[in-house]
Amino acid sequence: MPILSPFTDDNINLHQLSVLQYGKCTLCGKSLVQGARVYAGKMNDGSYAIACDDCKDRIDTPLSNYVFYRQEAEMPDKDVKLWRYQDFSKFVSLLDSGKLFFTRADSFDDPFECAKGFNFQKDAIYAEMEKYLRIKVTTDLKNAGNNNPSNDEINTALKKEMDAMIKQQGEKRKAYFVSCWHENERESEGMWKLYTSALSEGVAVQTTVERLCRSLKNDVFEIGKVNYVSYDKPLNDKQVPVWYKRDGFAHEKEVRVVIKDATVTETGMPVAADLDTLIEAIYVSPTTKPWLAYLVRKVTLKYGLDKPVNYSQLNETPVY
Numbered sequence: 001m002p003i004l005s006p007f008t009d010d011n012i013n014l015h016q017l018s019v020l021q022y023g024k025c026t027l028c029g030k031s032l033v034q035g036a037r038v039y040a041g042k043m044n045d046g047s048y049a050i051a052c053d054d055c056k057d058r059i060d061t062p063l064s065n066y067v068f069y070r071q072e073a074e075m076p077d078k079d080v081k082l083w084r085y086q087d088f089s090k091f092v093s094l095l096d097s098g099k100l101f102f103t104r105a106d107s108f109d110d111p112f113e114c115a116k117g118f119n120f121q122k123d124a125i126y127a128e129m130e131k132y133l134r135i136k137v138t139t140d141l142k143n144a145g146n147n148n149p150s151n152d153e154i155n156t157a158l159k160k161e162m163d164a165m166i167k168q169q170g171e172k173r174k175a176y177f178v179s180c181w182h183e184n185e186r187e188s189e190g191m192w193k194l195y196t197s198a199l200s201e202g203v204a205v206q207t208t209v210e211r212l213c214r215s216l217k218n219d220v221f222e223i224g225k226v227n228y229v230s231y232d233k234p235l236n237d238k239q240v241p242v243w244y245k246r247d248g249f250a251h252e253k254e255v256r257v258v259i260k261d262a263t264v265t266e267t268g269m270p271v272a273a274d275l276d277t278l279i280e281a282i283y284v285s286p287t288t289k290p291w292l293a294y295l296v297r298k299v300t301l302k303y304g305l306d307k308p309v310n311y312s313q314l315n316e317t318p319v320y
Contacts, residue, residue, distance in 0.1 A: 016213050073240075076224075086195060099270035112231075175261065180256050181207075199287050200289065215278035226252075
């Protein structure tokens, strides 16, 4: 298997590097501090660097700087293996389009995508929202010249703000586009059954976090592990719901790529990907016939990808 090349400008951009080296200075290896300024630029050998304040002067060509804020989800190690299980037809579509399909969060079957909690908890959720909004509307009224607003005036403005906020919360789901992957060192029988409509025609793409990150032709994505929670307590305002799912789905061991884009109105977003970088290996399902494995290999070569096609080890003959 070919080794991925270094972080030079020909094969990785600054955003990809910031994701792969998440939370660390690439020059000294120190962890970045929340709220600290981070410096990005290019070294004389053509590679990119993301530096802490102590190392910023080592960058030969400064390009930008920004404040570091830790993302909600845990970033998996770059060597972690990821799997995407799909039908043969979807695999061919991936090869033909050269694009990964990101599904809009409100289009998933799970109605709890981007939810803060259960419906019976809404009073508690709204009460937290109301605390913030009451301060906001009072300040707005005073800034508008009403130095001593009455309770009725505050409550009227508060209800208007609350109605708008509740509507906005539902609309937020439409701004998140998600590509879902399964984290595992080996293939999973459960995932074969869950994500292929015809098990005998299932194909799995195996990659790594690093390969996935390097392959994407988009500068706004985040990669992270899904947090599985019971929702015994609703999420607070600091928790980003797209990174949470009910603990009944914990068997999925999901790592997701998230792109936030409120300008896209479609229910999905095809994102260009370098498939040669993305795909490390291909697996066919445990019940696949030899002819389909042969076809997968032929189709993959037809699209210019020389990748190993493996029979599922779940179908190996045991010895007693």
